[in-house]
Amino acid sequence: MRADLEIIQEWIPAGSRVLDLGCGNGELLAWLTEHKQVSGYGLEIDADNIAQCVSKSVNVIEQNLDKGLNNFASGSFDVVVMTQSLQALHYPDRVLAEMLRVGKTCIITFPNFAHWRCRWYLTSKGRMPVSDFLPYTWFNTPNIHFCTFEDFENLCHDQGAKIKDRLAVDRDHRHGWASRIWPNLLGEIGIYRISGATPLGAHASR
Amino acid sequence: MSIAFPQDSVGLVTPQVLHFAEPLALACGRSLADYQLIFETYGELNATASNAVLICHALSGHHHAAGYHSVDDRKPGWWDSCIGPGKPIDTHKFFVVSLNNLGGCNGSTGPSSLNPATGKPFGADFPVMTVEDWVHSQARLADSLGIRQWAAVVGGSLGGMQAMQWTISYPERVRHCLAIASAPKLSAQNIAFNEVARQAILTDPQFHGGHFQEQGVIPKRGLMLARMVGHITYLSDDAMGEKFGRGLKSEKLNYDFHSVEFQVESYLRYQGEEFSTRFDANTYLLMTKALDYFDPAANHEGDLAKTLAGVSADFCVMSFTTDWRFSPLRSREIVDALTAARKNVCYLEIDAPQGHDAFLIPIPRYLQAFDSYMKRIKV
Numbered sequence: 001m002r003a004d005l006e007i008i009q010e011w012i013p014a015g016s017r018v019l020d021l022g023c024g025n026g027e028l029l030a031w032l033t034e035h036k037q038v039s040g041y042g043l044e045i046d047a048d049n050i051a052q053c054v055s056k057s058v059n060v061i062e063q064n065l066d067k068g069l070n071n072f073a074s075g076s077f078d079v080v081v082m083t084q085s086l087q088a089l090h091y092p093d094r095v096l097a098e099m100l101r102v103g104k105t106c107i108i109t110f111p112n113f114a115h116w117r118c119r120w121y122l123t124s125k126g127r128m129p130v131s132d133f134l135p136y137t138w139f140n141t142p143n144i145h146f147c148t149f150e151d152f153e154n155l156c157h158d159q160g161a162k163i164k165d166r167l168a169v170d171r172d173h174r175h176g177w178a179s180r181i182w183p184n185l186l187g188e189i190g191i192y193r194i195s196g197a198t199p200l201g202a203h204a205s206r
Numbered sequence: 207m208s209i210a211f212p213q214d215s216v217g218l219v220t221p222q223v224l225h226f227a228e229p230l231a232l233a234c235g236r237s238l239a240d241y242q243l244i245f246e247t248y249g250e251l252n253a254t255a256s257n258a259v260l261i262c263h264a265l266s267g268h269h270h271a272a273g274y275h276s277v278d279d280r281k282p283g284w285w286d287s288c289i290g291p292g293k294p295i296d297t298h299k300f301f302v303v304s305l306n307n308l309g310g311c312n313g314s315t316g317p318s319s320l321n322p323a324t325g326k327p328f329g330a331d332f333p334v335m336t337v338e339d340w341v342h343s344q345a346r347l348a349d350s351l352g353i354r355q356w357a358a359v360v361g362g363s364l365g366g367m368q369a370m371q372w373t374i375s376y377p378e379r380v381r382h383c384l385a386i387a388s389a390p391k392l393s394a395q396n397i398a399f400n401e402v403a404r405q406a407i408l409t410d411p412q413f414h415g416g417h418f419q420e421q422g423v424i425p426k427r428g429l430m431l432a433r434m435v436g437h438i439t440y441l442s443d444d445a446m447g448e449k450f451g452r453g454l455k456s457e458k459l460n461y462d463f464h465s466v467e468f469q470v471e472s473y474l475r476y477q478g479e480e481f482s483t484r485f486d487a488n489t490y491l492l493m494t495k496a497l498d499y500f501d502p503a504a505n506h507e508g509d510l511a512k513t514l515a516g517v518s519a520d521f522c523v524m525s526f527t528t529d530w531r532f533s534p535l536r537s538r539e540i541v542d543a544l545t546a547a548r549k550n551v552c553y554l555e556i557d558a559p560q561g562h563d564a565f566l567i568p569i570p571r572y573l574q575a576f577d578s579y580m581k582r583i584k585v
C-alpha cells in the first residue's frame with residue numbers, strides 16, 4: 001500500500017464507516033475492507049481509477065468533490081478521508097466544511113508549500129517550484145490551491161475544527177526528527193486528523 | 207452453420223415458450239388465469255444454478271437480446287453488444303435468460319393474444335401491467351428454470367426499473383442489480399411525453415377503442431406519432447445535430463407542408479413507419495403506463511432509502527451524461543438512497559453524446575465498466 005495510506009490506516013478504527021474523497025484506485029478502501037472490516041464509499045472522477053475500484057469491489061461513486069457532499073447526511077460517517085486532493089480542488093474551504101459536517105473525524109493529507117525545497121526554488125530561481133514529487137508546471141498543474149501547514153491550520157481554526165493529530169513527513173512518508181522540530185519548514189507532506197467543533201448532537205438539533 | 211456468425215456472438219438461438227396455468231394476481235386487482243412467456247437463454251446453467259442472469263427489457267424490447275434467429279438475419283438481438291462470449295455479460299460464465307414481458311407483442315401473452323374467455327384477441331381488455339407484476343411473472347419463470355437466486359438482474363431504462371423492483375420484491379433472490387439509464391420513478395415531464403404518445407394512439411380513428419385487431423386494421427398513424435415523439439427523447443440534441451443537422455433531402459425548399467424536406471423529418475418518419483408495422487398499439491399503451499406507475503417508494507412515504515432498507519443485493523448504477531429522458535440526476539437519486547440505506551453500490555456517469563439510447567451502444571468506457579462489474583460477480 002502507498003506509504004501515506006499505511007500511516008492513515010492506523011488512524012481508522014476497525015469496523016468504522018469510511019468515506020474516501022478522491023479514492024483513486026480504491027487501494028485504501030479495499031485494504032480497510034479486507035483487514036479492518038470497514039464499510040463505506042469512495043468518491044472519484046477519473047475513469048481509469050473508477051474502473052479499477054469496480055474491479056476491486058470497492059463501492060465507488062462518480063462524484064465531483066467541488067460540487068459538495070450534500071447527498072450525504074450530517075455525521076453519517078465515522079471517518080472521512082481525503083489524501084492528496086485538497087490542493088486540486090476549486091473550493092477547498094467548502095469541501096473541508098462539508099467533510100467536517102459529514103464525518104465525525106476527518107483525515108486529510110496534502111503537500112506543504114512552505115517546505116524548504118519549495119522556498120529555496122522560489123527564492124533562488126524566482127519561478128514556481130517543480131520537482132519529482134510535484135512535477136507540473138504552473139499552467140498545466142491540477143494542483144491549483146497549494147497551501148502551507150500554517151495556512152491549513154488557520155482554515156481549520158476559522159471553521160471551528162479541532163486538530164487532533166498532525167504528522168509532518170517527508171516525501172517517502174518518513175516521520176523524521178527534522179520535520180518534528182520545524183514542521184512548516186521541514187515537513188513535506190502533512191497528515192492531519194481533525195474533527196468539527198460542534199458535537200454531533202448539536203448538529204442534529206439545529 | 208454457426209461459422210457464419212461473429213466469434214463473440216452466441217450464434218443461432220431459438221426462443222422457448224413456457225405456459226403457466228396458475229393464475230397471476232395483478233396490481234390492478236385483476237388476474238391472468240393462464241399465460242405464456244417467450245424467452246431465450248444463452249450459455250449453460252451450472253450445477254448449483256448460481257450463474258443465472260436475468261435480462262429485463264425496456265419499452266419496445268423483447269426476448270431476443272443476443273444472437274441470431276437465422277443465418278439470414280441482418281441484425282443480431284437488441285443487446286448483442288453486451289451479451290456473448292467474452293462480452294460484459296459473458297456467456298462462458300453466465301447462463302443468461304431474456305424474456306418478453308407479459309403484455310408484450312413478441313410472443314408472451316399480451317393484448318394481441320386470444321382471450322380464452324371470448325375467443326377474440328384481448329385488445330383493450332388486456333389488464334394494465336405494472337413493473338411489480340412483471341417481476342412476479344419473472345420469478346415464476348425462474349422457478350420453472352430451477353433458478354432460486356439470480357447472480358444478477360440487469361436492465362436499462364424500464365428494464366432497470368424491473369431490476370430494482372426485483373431487489374425489493376425478492377431480496378433473497380438477487381445478488382447483484384445493474385440498473386442502467388434508469389430512474390426510481392418518472393418525472394412529470396416524462397409522464398407528459400408518455401401521455402402525448404398515448405393520445406396519438408388513442409385518437410387514431412383506426413384504434414377502435416383498442417379492438418382494432420377485430421376490425422382487421424392497425425392505428426398506424428397513432429403508433430407512428432407515438433414512436434416519433436419517443437424517438438426524439440431517446441436522442442440528445444447533439445446526437446441529432448451530428449446525425450442530421452439542418453440537412454435537406456433535396457436541394458431547395460418546397461414552401462409547402464407535406465413534403466419531407468429536412469433529413470431529420472425523413473428519419474423520424476422512417477422510424478415511426480417501421481415501428482408501426484411491428485409493434486402493437488395496446489402494448490405500447492400498456493408499457494408507457496407501467497413506466498408511469500413505477501414508484502416503489504410510494505409505499506414508504508416517498509422515502510426511497512427506506513424502500514431499499516431490506517435489499518441485500520449489491521448495485522451497479524450507470525447513467526449517460528446527455529441522457530435527458532432518464533438523466534444522471536435520476537440515477538443519482540437511486541445511488542443516494544442506496545448510500546443512505548448503507549448498501550453496496552458503484553455508480554458511473556458515462557460521458558456519451560448519444561442520449562438515452564447510449565445504453566444500447568457499445569461505448570468503450572461503458573462496456574469496460576460493465577465488464578469489470580460482471581467479472582467480480584462470484585458464481
